[in-house]
Amino acid sequence: MGNGFSIQLWLGKRNHGVRRLQTKKERVFLLSTTYGAETHALGAALETMMIYEKENVVDFLYQQGRRLTEGSTKR
Numbered sequence: 001m002g003n004g005f006s007i008q009l010w011l012g013k014r015n016h017g018v019r020r021l022q023t024k025k026e027r028v029f030l031l032s033t034t035y036g037a038e039t040h041a042l043g044a045a046l047e048t049m050m051i052y053e054k055e056n057v058v059d060f061l062y063q064q065g066r067r068l069t070e071g072s073t074k075r
Helices: 014-021 040-055 057-072
Strands: none
Touching (some): 040 057
């Protein structure tokens, strides 16, 4: 995702996260990371995601996978 730069992504359905956070108790969320100040990784991730969308990379990778599968079964 960061095209070689160190980056982390949290994924999940929004309704699961919201449900877990709904409480009457006051909570503090603290996050400390080793690479927190390295914003160049965020820039690399954003650019990589834009290229994936613009160049249709996912479909191309699926196409290459199909070609590889078909080629390996022709023995």
